[in-house]
Amino acid sequence: MILPHQKEEPMPPAMFDFSVVRELRKREGMNIAELSRRSGVSAAVISKLERNQTQAELETLFKLSRVLGLNATDILALAESRTAQRENATEHQTGGFNFREIRYANVRCLSGTAPAGARISRPEVHRDDYELCWVLKGRVRFTLPDETHDLAAGNALQFDAILDHTYEALEDSEILILHIRKDKRF
DSSP, X not given: OOOTTSXXXXXXXXXXXXTHHHHHHHHTTOOHHHHHHHHOOOHHHHXXXXXXXXXXXXXXXXXXXXXXXXXXXXXXHHHBOOOOOOOOOEEEEETTEEEEEEEOSSEEEEEXXXXXXXXXXXXXXXXXXXEEEEEEESEEEEEETTEEXXXXXXXXXXXXXXXXXXXXXXSSXXXXXEEEEOOOOO
16 A cells, blocks of 8 residues: 555566557458467467567567568567667767767767868768758758769758768758668568
């Protein structure tokens, strides 16, 4: 019993919520019996997973994932409890561009400003990412191996970041750059 002057401590979220199996099963148009027959996992285990009354063993995830057209790690990632991840921005300067940056495992976000004439040629070495640049203010020239793009405020460009590329501020400019990790499944 909690007394009026005491606070109830919040329960930490469960590490995994396997009720996602129900949504995956329904997406494939199967009932529990069909998923059980095709995967070899008992209907009782599937039912308990879908009601989040048990945790899945790796072998169970493997069997279910094959029928659902996924990898076991896909189901595990979908079932993982989501919590917010807070980061603080870092700042750096290169080629006359001033950047504030936030990094996460799958995305890197840079907010940059540059005076007219600032130029970054062969920006720092990238991972195998996609790069998206959105010009928020001013005009910026993007030079890639076989093409050049002059973008004004409101224009954006996406390209494979592994390509050599140059940013040149044609006017005082503000840009937003996202480096998005490429999915490596194999």
